[in-house]
Amino acid sequence: MTDDSREAIMEATHRALREHGYADLTMQDIADESGKSTSLLHYHYDTKHDLLVAFVGYLIEEFEAEERGMAEKPAEERLREFVDWFVFAPGEDDRAAFHLALLELRAQAPFDEAYREQLRRSDELVRGTIVGIVEDGIESGVFRADAEPEAIARLVFATMDGARTRQATLAEAGYAAEVRDALYEHVLDDLLVDPERAE
Amino acid sequence: MTDDSREAIMEATHRALREHGYADLTMQDIADESGKSTSLLHYHYDTKHDLLVAFVGYLIEEFEAEERGMAEKPAEERLREFVDWFVFAPGEDDRAAFHLALLELRAQAPFDEAYREQLRRSDELVRGTIVGIVEDGIESGVFRADAEPEAIARLVFATMDGARTRQATLAEAGYAAEVRDALYEHVLDDLLVDPERAE
Numbered sequence: 214m215t216d217d218s219r220e221a222i223m224e225a226t227h228r229a230l231r232e233h234g235y236a237d238l239t240m241q242d243i244a245d246e247s248g249k250s251t252s253l254l255h256y257h258y259d260t261k262h263d264l265l266v267a268f269v270g271y272l273i274e275e276f277e278a279e280e281r282g283m284a285e286k287p288a289e290e291r292l293r294e295f296v297d298w299f300v301f302a303p304g305e306d307d308r309a310a311f312h313l314a315l316l317e318l319r320a321q322a323p324f325d326e327a328y329r330e331q332l333r334r335s336d337e338l339v340r341g342t343i344v345g346i347v348e349d350g351i352e353s354g355v356f357r358a359d360a361e362p363e364a365i366a367r368l369v370f371a372t373m374d375g376a377r378t379r380q381a382t383l384a385e386a387g388y389a390a391e392v393r394d395a396l397y398e399h400v401l402d403d404l405l406v407d408p409e410r411a412e
Numbered sequence: 413m414t415d416d417s418r419e420a421i422m423e424a425t426h427r428a429l430r431e432h433g434y435a436d437l438t439m440q441d442i443a444d445e446s447g448k449s450t451s452l453l454h455y456h457y458d459t460k461h462d463l464l465v466a467f468v469g470y471l472i473e474e475f476e477a478e479e480r481g482m483a484e485k486p487a488e489e490r491l492r493e494f495v496d497w498f499v500f501a502p503g504e505d506d507r508a509a510f511h512l513a514l515l516e517l518r519a520q521a522p523f524d525e526a527y528r529e530q531l532r533r534s535d536e537l538v539r540g541t542i543v544g545i546v547e548d549g550i551e552s553g554v555f556r557a558d559a560e561p562e563a564i565a566r567l568v569f570a571t572m573d574g575a576r577t578r579q580a581t582l583a584e585a586g587y588a589a590e591v592r593d594a595l596y597e598h599v600l601d602d603l604l605v606d607p608e609r610a611e
Contacts (some may be wrong), residue, residue, distance in 0.1 A: 236435060312520050319581040320515045323508070328442075333582055364594040367575075371591040372567065375574025382518040383532055390568040395563040400598050 487549030
Protein backbone atom coordinates (compact mmCIF):
# COMPACT_ATOMS: atom_id res chain seq x y z
CA MET A 214 0.00 0.00 0.00
CA THR A 215 1.38 3.46 -0.82
CA ASP A 216 1.64 6.05 1.94
CA ASP A 217 -0.96 8.16 0.15
CA SER A 218 -3.38 5.28 0.01
CA ARG A 219 -2.87 4.49 3.67
CA GLU A 220 -3.34 8.10 4.66
CA ALA A 221 -6.53 8.34 2.58
CA ILE A 222 -7.96 5.28 4.38
CA MET A 223 -6.94 6.60 7.79
CA GLU A 224 -8.44 10.04 7.17
CA ALA A 225 -11.62 8.37 5.88
CA THR A 226 -11.73 6.34 9.12
CA HIS A 227 -11.35 9.56 11.10
CA ARG A 228 -14.32 11.13 9.29
CA ALA A 229 -16.42 7.95 9.49
CA LEU A 230 -15.88 7.70 13.27
CA ARG A 231 -16.95 11.33 13.71
CA GLU A 232 -20.01 10.73 11.56
CA HIS A 233 -21.18 7.30 12.77
CA GLY A 234 -19.52 6.79 16.15
CA TYR A 235 -17.64 3.65 17.14
CA ALA A 236 -20.41 1.13 17.83
CA ASP A 237 -22.25 1.62 14.51
CA LEU A 238 -19.19 1.98 12.27
CA THR A 239 -19.02 -0.38 9.28
CA MET A 240 -16.34 -1.03 6.64
CA GLN A 241 -18.91 0.30 4.15
CA ASP A 242 -18.94 3.68 6.00
CA ILE A 243 -15.16 3.89 5.72
CA ALA A 244 -15.28 2.79 2.07
CA ASP A 245 -17.88 5.51 1.36
CA GLU A 246 -15.72 8.17 3.01
CA SER A 247 -12.57 7.05 1.20
CA GLY A 248 -14.07 6.52 -2.27
CA LYS A 249 -12.52 3.03 -2.25
CA SER A 250 -14.28 -0.33 -2.31
CA THR A 251 -14.79 -2.46 0.81
CA SER A 252 -12.89 -5.26 -0.94
CA LEU A 253 -9.85 -2.98 -1.30
CA LEU A 254 -10.13 -2.09 2.41
CA HIS A 255 -10.35 -5.78 3.27
CA TYR A 256 -7.32 -6.46 1.08
CA HIS A 257 -5.25 -4.20 3.36
CA TYR A 258 -7.03 -4.85 6.65
CA ASP A 259 -8.59 -8.25 7.31
CA THR A 260 -11.24 -6.91 9.65
CA LYS A 261 -12.70 -3.63 10.88
CA HIS A 262 -10.92 -4.36 14.14
CA ASP A 263 -7.52 -4.59 12.38
CA LEU A 264 -8.23 -1.33 10.60
CA LEU A 265 -9.12 0.41 13.88
CA VAL A 266 -5.99 -0.91 15.61
CA ALA A 267 -3.97 0.53 12.69
CA PHE A 268 -5.96 3.77 13.01
CA VAL A 269 -4.92 4.25 16.65
CA GLY A 270 -1.35 3.67 15.47
CA TYR A 271 -1.89 6.39 12.87
CA LEU A 272 -3.13 8.82 15.53
CA ILE A 273 0.04 8.11 17.49
CA GLU A 274 2.22 8.88 14.45
CA GLU A 275 0.28 12.10 13.83
CA PHE A 276 0.83 13.13 17.43
CA GLU A 277 4.55 12.35 17.18
CA ALA A 278 4.89 14.42 14.00
CA GLU A 279 3.11 17.35 15.61
CA GLU A 280 5.32 17.13 18.69
CA ARG A 281 8.49 17.10 16.59
CA GLY A 282 7.28 20.35 14.99
CA MET A 283 7.00 21.91 18.46
CA ALA A 284 10.36 20.79 19.84
CA GLU A 285 12.14 24.09 19.19
CA LYS A 286 9.66 26.23 21.11
CA PRO A 287 10.30 27.34 24.71
CA ALA A 288 9.02 24.93 27.36
CA GLU A 289 6.41 27.24 28.87
CA GLU A 290 4.85 27.93 25.48
CA ARG A 291 4.88 24.23 24.56
CA LEU A 292 3.22 23.28 27.84
CA ARG A 293 0.48 25.86 27.35
CA GLU A 294 -0.14 24.83 23.75
CA PHE A 295 -0.20 21.21 24.80
CA VAL A 296 -2.78 21.80 27.53
CA ASP A 297 -4.86 24.07 25.26
CA TRP A 298 -4.99 21.30 22.68
CA PHE A 299 -7.38 19.33 24.94
CA VAL A 300 -9.92 22.14 24.96
CA PHE A 301 -12.54 22.16 22.22
CA ALA A 302 -13.51 25.65 21.11
CA PRO A 303 -17.26 26.33 20.97
CA GLY A 304 -18.52 24.96 17.67
CA GLU A 305 -15.81 22.31 17.30
CA ASP A 306 -18.49 19.65 17.23
CA ASP A 307 -16.36 17.44 14.98
CA ARG A 308 -13.70 17.13 17.63
CA ALA A 309 -16.27 16.37 20.32
CA ALA A 310 -17.84 13.70 18.08
CA PHE A 311 -14.45 12.13 17.43
CA HIS A 312 -13.59 12.12 21.13
CA LEU A 313 -16.88 10.35 21.88
CA ALA A 314 -16.09 7.66 19.30
CA LEU A 315 -12.62 7.20 20.81
CA LEU A 316 -14.17 7.00 24.26
CA GLU A 317 -16.31 4.06 23.12
CA LEU A 318 -13.24 2.40 21.63
CA ARG A 319 -11.36 2.97 24.89
CA ALA A 320 -14.22 1.34 26.83
CA GLN A 321 -13.55 -1.84 24.80
CA ALA A 322 -9.84 -1.88 25.63
CA PRO A 323 -10.07 -4.05 28.78
CA PHE A 324 -11.55 -6.80 26.60
CA ASP A 325 -9.28 -6.26 23.60
CA GLU A 326 -5.54 -6.84 23.86
CA ALA A 327 -4.69 -5.07 20.58
CA TYR A 328 -6.63 -1.91 21.49
CA ARG A 329 -5.15 -1.95 24.96
CA GLU A 330 -1.61 -2.22 23.65
CA GLN A 331 -2.09 0.71 21.25
CA LEU A 332 -3.81 2.85 23.87
CA ARG A 333 -1.03 2.17 26.38
CA ARG A 334 1.52 3.26 23.75
CA SER A 335 -0.53 6.40 23.18
CA ASP A 336 -0.80 7.02 26.92
CA GLU A 337 2.94 6.63 27.44
CA LEU A 338 3.70 8.87 24.48
CA VAL A 339 1.49 11.69 25.79
CA ARG A 340 2.91 11.43 29.28
CA GLY A 341 6.44 11.17 27.91
CA THR A 342 5.86 14.36 25.93
CA ILE A 343 4.80 16.27 29.04
CA VAL A 344 7.76 14.85 30.96
CA GLY A 345 10.07 16.08 28.18
CA ILE A 346 8.58 19.57 28.24
CA VAL A 347 8.91 19.86 32.02
CA GLU A 348 12.51 18.58 31.89
CA ASP A 349 13.34 21.12 29.17
CA GLY A 350 11.82 23.87 31.29
CA ILE A 351 13.88 22.84 34.32
CA GLU A 352 17.03 22.69 32.22
CA SER A 353 16.44 26.11 30.70
CA GLY A 354 15.77 27.54 34.16
CA VAL A 355 12.15 28.56 33.50
CA PHE A 356 10.62 25.83 35.68
CA ARG A 357 11.62 25.19 39.28
CA ALA A 358 14.47 22.75 39.74
CA ASP A 359 12.42 20.69 42.22
CA ALA A 360 9.50 20.16 39.80
CA GLU A 361 8.69 16.48 39.38
CA PRO A 362 8.19 15.79 35.66
CA GLU A 363 6.50 12.38 36.09
CA ALA A 364 4.00 13.57 38.68
CA ILE A 365 3.21 16.72 36.68
CA ALA A 366 2.71 14.65 33.53
CA ARG A 367 0.25 12.26 35.21
CA LEU A 368 -1.66 15.12 36.79
CA VAL A 369 -1.89 17.25 33.63
CA PHE A 370 -2.93 14.35 31.42
CA ALA A 371 -5.55 12.90 33.77
CA THR A 372 -7.00 16.36 34.42
CA MET A 373 -7.31 17.42 30.80
CA ASP A 374 -8.52 14.01 29.65
CA GLY A 375 -11.21 14.09 32.34
CA ALA A 376 -12.15 17.65 31.38
CA ARG A 377 -12.39 16.77 27.69
CA THR A 378 -14.58 13.73 28.41
CA ARG A 379 -17.02 15.78 30.47
CA GLN A 380 -17.08 18.51 27.85
CA ALA A 381 -17.83 16.01 25.07
CA THR A 382 -20.36 13.88 26.97
CA LEU A 383 -22.31 16.70 28.62
CA ALA A 384 -22.07 18.95 25.54
CA GLU A 385 -20.88 21.82 27.72
CA ALA A 386 -18.63 23.99 25.61
CA GLY A 387 -16.86 25.87 28.39
CA TYR A 388 -16.08 23.01 30.78
CA ALA A 389 -12.60 22.04 29.62
CA ALA A 390 -11.52 25.69 29.39
CA GLU A 391 -12.55 26.25 33.01
CA VAL A 392 -10.63 23.18 34.14
CA ARG A 393 -7.59 24.32 32.13
CA ASP A 394 -7.70 27.72 33.84
CA ALA A 395 -7.83 26.05 37.26
CA LEU A 396 -4.94 23.77 36.25
CA TYR A 397 -2.85 26.77 35.21
CA GLU A 398 -3.58 28.60 38.42
CA HIS A 399 -3.07 25.72 40.83
CA VAL A 400 -0.39 23.64 39.15
CA LEU A 401 1.32 25.10 36.11
CA ASP A 402 1.95 28.62 37.37
CA ASP A 403 3.61 27.03 40.42
CA LEU A 404 6.17 25.47 38.10
CA LEU A 405 7.54 28.87 37.10
CA VAL A 406 10.72 30.12 38.72
CA ASP A 407 9.46 33.65 38.17
CA PRO A 408 5.70 33.63 38.80
CA GLU A 409 5.43 37.26 37.67
CA ARG A 410 5.77 35.88 34.15
CA ALA A 411 2.58 33.81 34.46
CA GLU A 412 -0.05 35.22 32.11
CA MET B 413 -43.78 0.03 43.52
CA THR B 414 -42.46 -0.44 47.06
CA ASP B 415 -39.07 1.00 47.98
CA ASP B 416 -37.76 -2.53 48.49
CA SER B 417 -38.88 -3.60 45.05
CA ARG B 418 -37.34 -0.51 43.43
CA GLU B 419 -34.07 -1.03 45.29
CA ALA B 420 -33.98 -4.69 44.25
CA ILE B 421 -34.41 -3.70 40.58
CA MET B 422 -31.79 -0.97 40.83
CA GLU B 423 -29.25 -3.25 42.52
CA ALA B 424 -29.95 -5.92 39.89
CA THR B 425 -29.29 -3.28 37.20
CA HIS B 426 -26.00 -2.42 38.91
CA ARG B 427 -24.92 -6.08 38.83
CA ALA B 428 -26.15 -6.62 35.27
CA LEU B 429 -24.18 -3.59 34.01
CA ARG B 430 -21.02 -4.88 35.69
CA GLU B 431 -21.61 -8.32 34.19
CA HIS B 432 -22.75 -7.48 30.65
CA GLY B 433 -21.64 -3.89 30.04
CA TYR B 434 -23.89 -1.18 28.67
CA ALA B 435 -24.11 -2.00 24.95
CA ASP B 436 -25.14 -5.65 25.40
CA LEU B 437 -27.44 -5.19 28.39
CA THR B 438 -30.97 -6.58 28.01
CA MET B 439 -34.08 -6.39 30.20
CA GLN B 440 -33.73 -10.18 30.47
CA ASP B 441 -30.27 -9.73 32.08
CA ILE B 442 -31.76 -7.39 34.66
CA ALA B 443 -34.71 -9.72 35.21
CA ASP B 444 -32.30 -12.63 35.75
CA GLU B 445 -30.28 -10.65 38.30
CA SER B 446 -33.38 -9.47 40.15
CA GLY B 447 -35.30 -12.74 40.18
CA LYS B 448 -38.28 -10.84 38.71
CA SER B 449 -39.95 -11.31 35.32
CA THR B 450 -39.27 -9.00 32.37
CA SER B 451 -43.02 -8.25 32.27
CA LEU B 452 -42.85 -6.95 35.85
CA LEU B 453 -39.84 -4.80 34.91
CA HIS B 454 -41.74 -3.47 31.89
CA TYR B 455 -44.73 -2.75 34.13
CA HIS B 456 -42.58 -0.30 36.09
CA TYR B 457 -40.29 0.91 33.30
CA ASP B 458 -41.61 1.11 29.74
CA THR B 459 -38.22 0.58 28.16
CA LYS B 460 -34.65 -0.35 29.05
CA HIS B 461 -33.81 3.28 28.42
CA ASP B 462 -36.37 4.46 31.01
CA LEU B 463 -34.96 1.97 33.50
CA LEU B 464 -31.39 3.20 32.91
CA VAL B 465 -32.43 6.84 33.29
CA ALA B 466 -34.02 5.88 36.63
CA PHE B 467 -30.85 3.97 37.51
CA VAL B 468 -28.66 7.07 37.11
CA GLY B 469 -31.17 8.84 39.37
CA TYR B 470 -30.72 6.03 41.89
CA LEU B 471 -26.93 6.44 41.80
CA ILE B 472 -27.42 10.13 42.54
CA GLU B 473 -29.61 9.33 45.57
CA GLU B 474 -27.04 6.82 46.81
CA PHE B 475 -24.32 9.43 46.51
CA GLU B 476 -26.44 11.99 48.37
CA ALA B 477 -27.12 9.54 51.20
CA GLU B 478 -23.43 8.73 51.52
CA GLU B 479 -22.52 12.42 51.56
CA ARG B 480 -25.06 13.12 54.31
CA GLY B 481 -23.36 10.44 56.39
CA MET B 482 -20.03 12.26 55.99
CA ALA B 483 -21.25 15.77 56.77
CA GLU B 484 -20.06 15.75 60.39
CA LYS B 485 -16.46 14.89 59.61
CA PRO B 486 -13.72 17.56 59.41
CA ALA B 487 -13.25 19.11 55.95
CA GLU B 488 -9.74 17.81 55.35
CA GLU B 489 -10.73 14.23 56.13
CA ARG B 490 -13.86 14.48 53.96
CA LEU B 491 -11.86 15.84 51.03
CA ARG B 492 -9.31 13.03 51.32
CA GLU B 493 -12.00 10.36 51.60
CA PHE B 494 -13.82 11.89 48.65
CA VAL B 495 -10.74 11.86 46.44
CA ASP B 496 -9.78 8.34 47.59
CA TRP B 497 -13.23 7.11 46.57
CA PHE B 498 -12.27 7.50 42.89
CA VAL B 499 -9.34 5.11 43.24
CA PHE B 500 -10.00 1.42 42.68
CA ALA B 501 -7.93 -0.84 44.88
CA PRO B 502 -6.12 -3.66 43.07
CA GLY B 503 -8.62 -6.47 42.60
CA GLU B 504 -11.70 -4.25 42.60
CA ASP B 505 -12.55 -5.51 39.13
CA ASP B 506 -16.26 -5.08 39.76
CA ARG B 507 -15.86 -1.36 40.21
CA ALA B 508 -13.74 -1.07 37.06
CA ALA B 509 -16.34 -3.06 35.10
CA PHE B 510 -19.13 -0.81 36.37
CA HIS B 511 -17.18 2.33 35.50
CA LEU B 512 -16.67 1.03 31.96
CA ALA B 513 -20.40 0.43 31.56
CA LEU B 514 -21.11 3.95 32.82
CA LEU B 515 -18.52 5.32 30.41
CA GLU B 516 -20.41 3.76 27.51
CA LEU B 517 -23.65 5.23 28.82
CA ARG B 518 -21.96 8.64 29.15
CA ALA B 519 -20.78 8.40 25.53
CA GLN B 520 -24.47 8.22 24.51
CA ALA B 521 -25.42 11.35 26.45
CA PRO B 522 -24.86 13.87 23.63
CA PHE B 523 -27.52 12.01 21.63
CA ASP B 524 -29.88 11.37 24.55
CA GLU B 525 -31.55 14.25 26.36
CA ALA B 526 -32.70 12.15 29.35
CA TYR B 527 -29.24 10.69 30.00
CA ARG B 528 -27.67 14.13 29.57
CA GLU B 529 -30.03 15.69 32.08
CA GLN B 530 -29.35 13.00 34.70
CA LEU B 531 -25.59 13.13 34.12
CA ARG B 532 -25.57 16.93 34.43
CA ARG B 533 -27.43 16.60 37.74
CA SER B 534 -24.84 14.07 38.86
CA ASP B 535 -22.00 16.31 37.71
CA GLU B 536 -23.39 19.32 39.55
CA LEU B 537 -23.97 17.28 42.68
CA VAL B 538 -20.38 15.99 42.77
CA ARG B 539 -18.93 19.43 42.14
CA GLY B 540 -21.32 20.97 44.66
CA THR B 541 -20.15 18.43 47.24
CA ILE B 542 -16.50 19.40 46.73
CA VAL B 543 -17.43 23.11 46.87
CA GLY B 544 -19.21 22.47 50.18
CA ILE B 545 -16.21 20.64 51.66
CA VAL B 546 -13.79 23.43 50.63
CA GLU B 547 -16.15 26.09 52.02
CA ASP B 548 -16.41 24.19 55.30
CA GLY B 549 -12.63 23.97 55.46
CA ILE B 550 -12.25 27.71 54.88
CA GLU B 551 -14.86 28.46 57.52
CA SER B 552 -13.23 26.20 60.09
CA GLY B 553 -9.84 27.79 59.36
CA VAL B 554 -8.17 24.61 58.08
CA PHE B 555 -8.10 25.71 54.42
CA ARG B 556 -6.71 29.02 53.25
CA ALA B 557 -9.19 31.88 53.13
CA ASP B 558 -8.28 32.67 49.51
CA ALA B 559 -9.00 29.11 48.27
CA GLU B 560 -11.49 29.16 45.39
CA PRO B 561 -14.05 26.41 46.00
CA GLU B 562 -15.48 26.35 42.45
CA ALA B 563 -12.10 26.14 40.74
CA ILE B 564 -10.86 23.48 43.18
CA ALA B 565 -14.03 21.46 42.64
CA ARG B 566 -13.69 21.51 38.84
CA LEU B 567 -10.02 20.59 39.03
CA VAL B 568 -10.43 17.75 41.54
CA PHE B 569 -13.39 16.21 39.75
CA ALA B 570 -11.90 16.38 36.23
CA THR B 571 -8.59 15.01 37.48
CA MET B 572 -9.98 12.05 39.39
CA ASP B 573 -12.57 11.24 36.73
CA GLY B 574 -9.81 11.21 34.10
CA ALA B 575 -7.60 9.08 36.33
CA ARG B 576 -10.40 6.59 36.98
CA THR B 577 -11.19 6.29 33.27
CA ARG B 578 -7.57 5.57 32.38
CA GLN B 579 -7.29 3.08 35.23
CA ALA B 580 -10.43 1.23 34.07
CA THR B 581 -9.74 1.32 30.31
CA LEU B 582 -6.05 0.46 30.44
CA ALA B 583 -6.51 -2.02 33.30
CA GLU B 584 -3.63 -0.41 35.19
CA ALA B 585 -4.30 -0.85 38.86
CA GLY B 586 -2.01 1.84 40.22
CA TYR B 587 -2.76 4.70 37.83
CA ALA B 588 -5.50 6.52 39.74
CA ALA B 589 -3.56 6.24 43.01
CA GLU B 590 -0.53 7.89 41.40
CA VAL B 591 -2.67 10.72 40.04
CA ARG B 592 -4.30 11.14 43.45
CA ASP B 593 -0.89 11.44 45.09
CA ALA B 594 0.14 14.11 42.56
CA LEU B 595 -3.16 15.93 43.16
CA TYR B 596 -2.54 15.94 46.92
CA GLU B 597 0.98 17.21 46.51
CA HIS B 598 0.29 19.91 43.93
CA VAL B 599 -3.20 21.07 44.79
CA LEU B 600 -4.75 19.79 48.00
CA ASP B 601 -1.80 20.25 50.35
CA ASP B 602 -1.63 23.88 49.13
CA LEU B 603 -5.13 24.41 50.52
CA LEU B 604 -3.95 23.85 54.07
CA VAL B 605 -3.31 26.85 56.29
CA ASP B 606 -0.75 24.78 58.16
CA PRO B 607 1.09 22.66 55.57
CA GLU B 608 2.97 20.83 58.33
CA ARG B 609 -0.26 18.96 58.89
CA ALA B 610 -0.27 17.47 55.40
CA GLU B 611 0.22 13.73 55.62
